[in-house]
Amino acid sequence: MGARQQTERQATAAPAIELRAISKAFGPVQANKDISIRVERGTIHGIVGENGAGKSTLMSILYGFYRADAGEILIGGRPVQIPDSQAAIRAGIGMVFQHFKLVQNFTVLENVILGVEEGALLRPSLNKARRVLGDLAREYELDVDPDAAIEDLSVGHQQRVEILKALYRQADILILDEPTGVLTPDEADHLFRILASLRDQGKTIILITHKLREIMEITDAVSVMRRGEMVATLKTASTSPEELAERMVGRKVLLHVPKGPANPGRNVLEVENLRVVDAAGIERLRGIGLTVRAGEILGVAGVAGNGQSELLKVLGGFQRATGRVRVNGDDIDLTGRRSDGQTRRARGIAHVPEDRQALGLIMDFTAWENCAFGYHNAPEYQKNALFMDNAAMQADAQAKMERFDVRPPTATLAAKSFSGGNQQKIVLAREIERNPDLLLVGQPTRGVDIGAIEFIHKRLVALRDAGKAVLMVSVELEEILSLSDRIVVMFDGRIMGERLPDQTNERELGLLMAGVAA
Amino acid sequence: MSERIPKWADVVLVPVISLALAFVISGLVILAIGENPWEALKLMVNGALGSSYGWGFTLYYATNFIFTGLAVAVAFHASLFNIGGEGQATLGGLGVALVCLALPWPHWGLALPAAVLGAAAFGALWAAVPAWLQARRGSHIVITTIMFNFIGASVLNYVLVNVLRPVGSMDPATARFPPGASLPTLHDMAAALGIAWGRNTPANITFFIALACCVLVWAIIWHTRLGYQIRAFGKSEGAARYAGINPVRITMYAMLISGALAGLMAINNVMGEAERLVLNSVEGAGFIGIAVALMGRSHPVGVLLAALLFGFLYQGGAELALWTTIPRELITVIQALVILFTGALDNMVRMPVERLFRGRGAA
Numbered sequence: 026m027g028a029r030q031q032t033e034r035q036a037t038a039a040p041a042i043e044l045r046a047i048s049k050a051f052g053p054v055q056a057n058k059d060i061s062i063r064v065e066r067g068t069i070h071g072i073v074g075e076n077g078a079g080k081s082t083l084m085s086i087l088y089g090f091y092r093a094d095a096g097e098i099l100i101g102g103r104p105v106q107i108p109d110s111q112a113a114i115r116a117g118i119g120m121v122f123q124h125f126k127l128v129q130n131f132t133v134l135e136n137v138i139l140g141v142e143e144g145a146l147l148r149p150s151l152n153k154a155r156r157v158l159g160d161l162a163r164e165y166e167l168d169v170d171p172d173a174a175i176e177d178l179s180v181g182h183q184q185r186v187e188i189l190k191a192l193y194r195q196a197d198i199l200i201l202d203e204p205t206g207v208l209t210p211d212e213a214d215h216l217f218r219i220l221a222s223l224r225d226q227g228k229t230i231i232l233i234t235h236k237l238r239e240i241m242e243i244t245d246a247v248s249v250m251r252r253g254e255m256v257a258t259l260k261t262a263s264t265s266p267e268e269l270a271e272r273m274v275g276r277k278v279l280l281h282v283p284k285g286p287a288n289p290g291r292n293v294l295e296v297e298n299l300r301v302v303d304a305a306g307i308e309r310l311r312g313i314g315l316t317v318r319a320g321e322i323l324g325v326a327g328v329a330g331n332g333q334s335e336l337l338k339v340l341g342g343f344q345r346a347t348g349r350v351r352v353n354g355d356d357i358d359l360t361g362r363r364s365d366g367q368t369r370r371a372r373g374i375a376h377v378p379e380d381r382q383a384l385g386l387i388m389d390f391t392a393w394e395n396c397a398f399g400y401h402n403a404p405e406y407q408k409n410a411l412f413m414d415n416a417a418m419q420a421d422a423q424a425k426m427e428r429f430d431v432r433p434p435t436a437t438l439a440a441k442s443f444s445g446g447n448q449q450k451i452v453l454a455r456e457i458e459r460n461p462d463l464l465l466v467g468q469p470t471r472g473v474d475i476g477a478i479e480f481i482h483k484r485l486v487a488l489r490d491a492g493k494a495v496l497m498v499s500v501e502l503e504e505i506l507s508l509s510d511r512i513v514v515m516f517d518g519r520i521m522g523e524r525l526p527d528q529t530n531e532r533e534l535g536l537l538m539a540g541v542a543a
Numbered sequence: 544m545s546e547r548i549p550k551w552a553d554v555v556l557v558p559v560i561s562l563a564l565a566f567v568i569s570g571l572v573i574l575a576i577g578e579n580p581w582e583a584l585k586l587m588v589n590g591a592l593g594s595s596y597g598w599g600f601t602l603y604y605a606t607n608f609i610f611t612g613l614a615v616a617v618a619f620h621a622s623l624f625n626i627g628g629e630g631q632a633t634l635g636g637l638g639v640a641l642v643c644l645a646l647p648w649p650h651w652g653l654a655l656p657a658a659v660l661g662a663a664a665f666g667a668l669w670a671a672v673p674a675w676l677q678a679r680r681g682s683h684i685v686i687t688t689i690m691f692n693f694i695g696a697s698v699l700n701y702v703l704v705n706v707l708r709p710v711g712s713m714d715p716a717t718a719r720f721p722p723g724a725s726l727p728t729l730h731d732m733a734a735a736l737g738i739a740w741g742r743n744t745p746a747n748i749t750f751f752i753a754l755a756c757c758v759l760v761w762a763i764i765w766h767t768r769l770g771y772q773i774r775a776f777g778k779s780e781g782a783a784r785y786a787g788i789n790p791v792r793i794t795m796y797a798m799l800i801s802g803a804l805a806g807l808m809a810i811n812n813v814m815g816e817a818e819r820l821v822l823n824s825v826e827g828a829g830f831i832g833i834a835v836a837l838m839g840r841s842h843p844v845g846v847l848l849a850a851l852l853f854g855f856l857y858q859g860g861a862e863l864a865l866w867t868t869i870p871r872e873l874i875t876v877i878q879a880l881v882i883l884f885t886g887a888l889d890n891m892v893r894m895p896v897e898r899l900f901r902g903r904g905a906a
Binding site for chain 1: 762766768782789900
């Protein structure tokens, strides 16, 4: 490291943020261990790390949600105390959370002034905000209709409102937590342009993400965290995704699982004219048609909320629908008593749901109880007509957990005590080991560590190679492109088009995801 | 995420501290009205646990609370709050009375199984309507079970006054049950073994049925498919639907079992003690069941212990009213404080205890 060079630069401009030896423990868990980091003014600084590496804890300390056990925070070279978020705002720190904190039925202006109204009357504050927002819009490509209600805005625009809120509060330092998770590639590009122009105006930006591509694309420097420690801070220009991944995980990882060409056979799943109307009367699926053949992975791409969840729920047996669905040539019921998950499983459909914590697992159940979940009526889990065979269930779970490398391989632990990746492995083990004809899998690697992603991708490819049909819904285009044998793109409850992964690219898929017919 | 506090602290320490706090405040109240709290406590312990006579009453009350506590606990596992134990036990009493008065029973050994079926069936029936309304129509079960308590009391009133009242009687109560339907008391059973125990006390063979029900509930909840599905549904309805567990069926089954357990209480108080059906025979035991289930963490062992505690409070409280100038109302205050601290204010104790353990872990 050019230590001397750095000291010289420090003399001219103090870093925007400097953390010195920050430590934070939750009970026996050391979430942050002796973290030191310098973020230079006017740069975009990425922070990467696996789930549980301590990124969120660190940012929560910076934003005043937690108090560090030890260490100090310097802003612009001056030591500061940040006991709460008000203090963070006063120190010039703005935070854009992964889940937006906006009042849905307020307008943009009302949301922006919320908490910083000047005086009892709203009018002057609103007028001032309108003026400031106009300036910001011109300066940073941050245009949003100030009078639109939040609920009428797209997710990308809602995010801009969050950024505007921070800037309106005079933030010099902007922290963004996984900002692109909910955006189309186009919207993400736009966000990056905004961030770049903010940087050029002297703002400092901290970007927390697990997408290495974004780090490489936009950041100036990147810090890698692993198990609560800061393992490296690197200049983005002098590193590579492979190096970052290796530092995050602590070993070499394959970012792309190798797979041979598919050997598709007969049609396993045929869907025709599938329609779903939700409780509010809104049509969520507007006539979906698709097929999945044995021995292939069909990737369903799309921005979250365009009907993919409903598609999985219908096929998994807990959402009513109209239309026609055939599995191995036979119709399956879409309404009535025989449209439930038990009947689906009996027909050879296994389902790894999108939201493993709300649907795929009972978080308070032990791992062994979860390993039988959905298959609890299977004869091998029954001792006799009255009682379940808890011992057999435990042994079965133990074996599955070992085969799927669940850590720790302790079947008696509650599901909630496992990390996200290991929870996902429990669900996958349960569903894949049933040897289904058709596997439905939603967001296979959402919130899963890089090391586990590699493992999960390998298993999905292995299932395909064993001649099974896989329908995979994912919002990660990289995942769609690297795993799928065919890709369909969903937008607003319709299929916008079908592409082959080697004849398309993120740009084209991104346009389809935004509803633009290419 | 690891567990926030060790299991023993959750199961033992928190309830014990809550209980201690309730007793301390009760002591202050007794002190405030000019009585000696220490003497009062001694009197309660002596009166409830100091003799086989006291135990005979304590166990009798505890038996009631075991049934209603188990009823609430089973529903809790399905995430259903059954406040209707009072009404279900009332109707269970009607079932027992109808069975006992239907035949000139030759021996209690024949009458008991039939009465058990009658009590369970009527209790379950009374729970079935709110359950169905919840499962099918989404009517909240807390509201409907409360309403069914009142309806149940009115139904009983009508039936006792207009149907079951013996001709010429002015009392809204059934005739006495036939002698062949009289259950052996624990005193009788002990005497058969040559032990002098609990003369003139109401504790009867139903106590053992209650213990059997504890085992039965434990087996159902943790060792059967139905229990597995009830627990899954209770923890996460979304996940249960994903797994193909039918929410309507599970709601119905859980509430039928719950109502049957509450109904079984009538074996103890109607058949075992009163030997006829009177108005308001349940005397609030249905509501005590809620506190018992909360304090017992919805586990049969916990329910058993909590039921014994409340049995002690009931009997000890009665002794207190008998031998001191402490007014009867104060006994209710003490019981209310115990319910308040062990049930409603559980988190008040739990959170400091959690902090304590966190602090110790961090150091």
